[in-house]
Amino acid sequence: MAAVAIATLSLTSVPCKKRLRHGASAFNAQQFINSSSHSYSLTLRPRLPKPRAASRVIVAQAGNGSGSYKVAILGAAGGIGQPLSLLAKMSPLVSALHLYDITNVEGVTADLSHCNTPAQVAGFTGKDALAGCLLGADVVVIPAGVLRKPGMTRDDLFSVNAGIVRDLVAAVADHAPGALVHVISNPVNSTVPIAAEVLKQKGAYDPRRLFGVTTLDVVRANAFVAARKGLPVADVDVPVVGGHAAATILPLLSKARPKAAAAAFTDEEVEELAARIRDAGTEVVEAKAGAGSATLSMAYAAARFLEASLRGLDGHDDVYECAYVQSQVVPELPFFACRVKLGRGGVEEVLASELRGLTDYEARELEDLKPRLKASIDKGIAYVQQNQEAALN
Numbered sequence: 006m007a008a009v010a011i012a013t014l015s016l017t018s019v020p021c022k023k024r025l026r027h028g029a030s031a032f033n034a035q036q037f038i039n040s041s042s043h044s045y046s047l048t049l050r051p052r053l054p055k056p057r058a059a060s061r062v063i064v065a066q067a068g069n070g071s072g073s074y075k076v077a078i079l080g081a082a083g084g085i086g087q088p089l090s091l092l093a094k095m096s097p098l099v100s101a102l103h104l105y106d107i108t109n110v111e112g113v114t115a116d117l118s119h120c121n122t123p124a125q126v127a128g129f130t131g132k133d134a135l136a137g138c139l140l141g142a143d144v145v146v147i148p149a150g151v152l153r154k155p156g157m158t159r160d161d162l163f164s165v166n167a168g169i170v171r172d173l174v175a176a177v178a179d180h181a182p183g184a185l186v187h188v189i190s191n192p193v194n195s196t197v198p199i200a201a202e203v204l205k206q207k208g209a210y211d212p213r214r215l216f217g218v219t220t221l222d223v224v225r226a227n228a229f230v231a232a233r234k235g236l237p238v239a240d241v242d243v244p245v246v247g248g249h250a251a252a253t254i255l256p257l258l259s260k261a262r263p264k265a266a267a268a269a270f271t272d273e274e275v276e277e278l279a280a281r282i283r284d285a286g287t288e289v290v291e292a293k294a295g296a297g298s299a300t301l302s303m304a305y306a307a308a309r310f311l312e313a314s315l316r317g318l319d320g321h322d323d324v325y326e327c328a329y330v331q332s333q334v335v336p337e338l339p340f341f342a343c344r345v346k347l348g349r350g351g352v353e354e355v356l357a358s359e360l361r362g363l364t365d366y367e368a369r370e371l372e373d374l375k376p377r378l379k380a381s382i383d384k385g386i387a388y389v390q391q392n393q394e395a396a397l398n
């Protein structure tokens with residue numbers, strides 16, 4: 006029994022307590038011990054996979070409530086890609102895991118395939134293999150690109166990552182047009198509008214299916230608030246809205262749960278916590294001193310968002326996460342991170358209500374971030390349009 010208690014790791018975002026309904030994302034190793042049908046034990050004998058055909062390409066049915074989905078990770082051999090692939094391999098909702106990278110994907114695939122969990126792993130490298138990687142994918146996660154070094158902003162990554170995201174999303178439009186697309190590559194504020202424009206050009210854009218992954222901002226906010234207030238971290242849920250770059254990240258501490266904690270923040274605490282949440286990525290970049298940016302916490306956050314999306318596809322009706330999506334909650338900003346309800350079609354609802362009743366501080370910060378976020382969105386859209394014009398001339 007001791008082994009069960011130590012090793013049971015759940016990747017589900019089932020709300021473990023009713024009051025977490027709006028933060029239905031308790032991605033936690035301890036909470037589901039012996040309690041959830043989705044829990045997965047590392048030390049107990051795993052559930053055996055159903056017998057499969059010999060082919061390496063396994064096509065799962067989307068949104069069929071089968072609990073069996075195909076996930077493709079593009080950039081799978083990178084700092085985020087590798088731990089994210091491991092977490093996806095451990096998910097009971099993933100039956101097929103396709104890993105794509107321009108380097109080292111064979112090693113990662115061989116390594117992961119030795120984990121005795123049901124998801125079948127296949128590796129793909131080189132442009133010609135991209136179609137096979139994407140075929141039939143229910144969710145495509147994109148952490149491909151270059152990362153920040155000390156002194157760089159996320160926007161400094163634009164020149165390289167814009168092209169990478171554009172090309173990968175074009176392939177998604179061609180080979181997995183119905184998939185949910187999770188964009189991790191920075192600057193998310195611009196790469197998501199780039200992805201949207203590419204999908205539009207290809208006639209494959211469904212705004213409900215395109216997401217910028219901002220879960221790490223929520224994960225950090227929850228961790229920092231729990232530590233500051235001495236609360237069990239599983240009880241804490243802080244919505245984070247806006248965008249995913251420095252001053253565009255806006256944690257809504259007045260809307261945090263538990264409500265008693267939200268009410269007890271002093272003005273100084275609000276400002277300190279907001280500053281730390283915004284700069285947390287830089288905290289990691291500087292601590293790693295040139296060796297990378299956030300990878301482990303990002304992989305954890307991406308896996309939490311992946312699991313939430315899969316649960317939505319699987320027909321669960323209690324799945325809520327913050328994500329950077331197309332919406333009209335702030336009319337002048339076509340993309341905005343906000344809490345959304347996830348379902349079989351992707352985004353089922355954008356919870357605009359969270360932006361009502363803001364404190365003066367939050368309302369001011371929201372006004373401040375609007376022009377910055379708008380500029381990043383416009384930069385992404387212009388990039389794709391200029392590329393299209395250049396291609397036509």
Ligand SMILES: NC(=O)c1ccc[n+]([C@@H]2O[C@H](COP(=O)([O-])OP(=O)(O)OC[C@H]3O[C@@H](n4cnc5c(N)ncnc54)[C@H](O)[C@@H]3O)[C@@H](O)[C@H]2O)c1
Nearest residue numbers: 080082083084085106107148149150151152189190191303
């Ligand atoms: N959304 C977030 O909250 C968040 C948080 C942290 C980092 N990031 C971003 O995620 C990205 C990846 O970070 P990382 O630490 O994993 O970087 P990394 O350099 O360790 O890994 C990137 C991987 O992408 C691969 N790659 C590059 N071009 C590719 C292409 N055309 N097709 C397929 N794969 C390609 C590389 O070979 C590498 O394996 C960066 O842009 C980083 O800024 C986002």
